[in-house]
Amino acid sequence: MLRYTLRRLASAVPTVFIIVTLTFFMIRLAPGGPFDLERPLDPLIMENLKRAYNLDGSLWSQYLTYMGNLMQGDLGPSFTKRDFTVNDLFASGLPISMLLGGLAISLAVLIGTILGAIAALRQNSWLDYTIVGLATFGITTPNFVVAPLLSLFFGVILRWLPAGGWSSSDPAYWVLPVVTLALPQVAVIARLVRGATIEALRSNHVRTARAYGLPARTVVVKHALRAAMLPAVSYLGPTAAGLLTGSVVVETIFGLPGIGRYFVQGALGRDYTLVMGTVVVIALFILLFNLIVDLLYTLLDPRVRYD
């Protein structure tokens, strides 16, 4: 198990290397540069700027410099948020994205699993149909619709919660973003758990457990649900990585200083280092969560062994 984990971690290094290299050259292929404004700059000033930001050398030497700095954990200066380094931006933004994403994932797993299990146990009842209907609605309603509606309803009309903005000390500011992030995930998880539970309830090991006369609660929770969590867990890996690294839509609509917006702001502003930094962070999260999912499998499913 430990050897497996170490091997997976080691294999992540070349993966990240390839992702970073590809991104580095791809973003440079995009026309324009970080200092191309609507009102074009004097050529001399442009030259000075490029020199100040090490953009005057050959692309290859810029790549080597970037990789060298990256090895030391230095993601470089931001071109568009010039009072900050990319490290500064992530240091302040990542905890916020992780807090909101983490709460959203926890909420989604909790409610999604309960709803899914109820729907499965009461299959084809009105309860089941209601849950499945709501879940379909949840999956198909995009968050750029949900977020303004929540903000309008709870922030502007009822004034129960802030309509937007951020405070790291007042959880009232967290509620609407977390709910927006969690809603579609609740729906997906509920559907996954429902399907898998129905299947598990019909499986041999559950039938055997029932035949032994085990209490219904034990059969459902310990044997059926545990197996039923597998599809949800593999879905949650990349989803968690995505949620923890922020959502551009939710952050823009609620005005949250997470890191989700940096990818889009960086790409549109040709802020090369900021885009690269976001890619590195997201890649690391995805690799990490895929590993966590695989390790969780061994805990949930006795048939899976990595040694």
Place this chain on the structure above:
Amino acid sequence: MTLFSLRAGACALALMAGTAGMAAAQVTIVRGNDTDPATLDHHLTSTVAESRIMNDLYEGLVVQDAQAKVVPGVAESWEISEDGLTYTFKLRDDAKWSNGDPVVAEDFVFALRRIMTPATAAIYANILYPIANAEAVATGGKQPEELGVEAVDEHTLKFTLNAPTPYFLELLTHQSSLPMHRATVEAEGSNFTKPGVMVTNGAYKLVSFAPNDRIVMEKNEHFHDAANVAIDRVEWVPFEDRSACLRRFEADEVQMCTDVPAEQMAYMRENLKDELHVAPYLGTYYLPVKGADGSPLKDKRVRQAISMVLDRDFIAEEVWQETMLPGYSMVPPGISNYVETPPALDYADEDLLDREDKAKALLEEAGVAEGSLTVQLSYNSSENHRNTMTAIADMLKNIGINATLNEMEGTNYFNYLKEGGAFDIVRAGWIGDYSDPQNFLFLFEGGVPFNYPRWENADYDALMDKAAVTQDLGQRAQIMADAETILLDEVPAIPLLTYSSRALVSGKVQGYEDNLPDVHLTRWLSLAE
């Protein structure tokens, strides 16, 4: 005690508690901004959003008051030499930095030399080129010490200019000529903009800057006019999503928005009548016309015909939802230093059908048969630009000109135009840096990279050169009006719309006045309960 007096007593108590709380609480205003500043080093800034922050943090020699009139700032008075080449400013004795240091002439000299030093890579250095030797210093030909600005003594600052510049005082209200606290900048290097380090001389000082969240400022108690600054704390919140600002405005979490969502103009006109401010702005949305060599577009009659059939009212009202105003001149109306009745295209009030007939006649005169001319309309990606161009294509069809649309990515678009790229008709916008016609008319002088159509007219250039050396403001205005008359006759660029400034201002905010450059320093505002 009767019920009535009980109630009155409770009311009195509540009132007392209320006033006690108010005395202790500081007055905070939350102001929306278009976006975060790229940096708080004002030498590296260029946008309007950045100027709002800078004008709260710093005070220049002169400042714009609530009506955007130029009034004394750090300078209490000034003298202009008879030839218009020397400006001598007398600095007030009580101007202080936020750390208590006095603001001296040397602080301005230091800042101006710094912005002109090539190594600073200042985006807007060229706006100060009227100062003697500025261009040579910025391009490395001369040393910063040779710049035409001098600290005669602690409280006297002297500028020497290359040529008379009637808009020089307007120019000094731009963030490029704000002072800098020399000791901090020299000691801290690029860290001088950090909260706790940054020293400013304006009504406010920096408390914190969290990107994508807010910039917090508090009143600078050393500010010379601190007694008249009513708001203690300003929070500037960036809104990339204008609807988000509207929602937070309606929830009273934000008291001012710098822009509004165009698609909700109707809603706001209905429900936020008193809060919504739409005012003409110092900007022109226009269509440069170029065409390949030998194209009918090189014939001014064809350009006139195209200009004539554009239904500017429709575009302003339907496409832009009245966030733009119809425009019939290159220089926005209401600008300073201009003639009483500025030149304008004369068919604003004519019936569109008559205009179409006239346009067809002009095309016939120019030998352009119906359906024989196809033009490409290019624009940078944006829904509104696309809709504008689509509408224009439709209007051109009415006079037998076919039009195709060509969408280009924004980042590259203006570089392409500036470098003399080929095009038929494009869109462009220009926001003035200062309120003077020269700032719009210079766009079409020969050799200027912003002259996208590469239009050359010797008479026009001669008039602009003459205006540049004319002392008398009245004469100068007339010369520039003559130049614009040529421009509107030749229409190398078709004026289409005048920008407007849109703002939401809470009823609690007092001291806010609509003005052409859309400048509203927090120091002039107050909040009523």
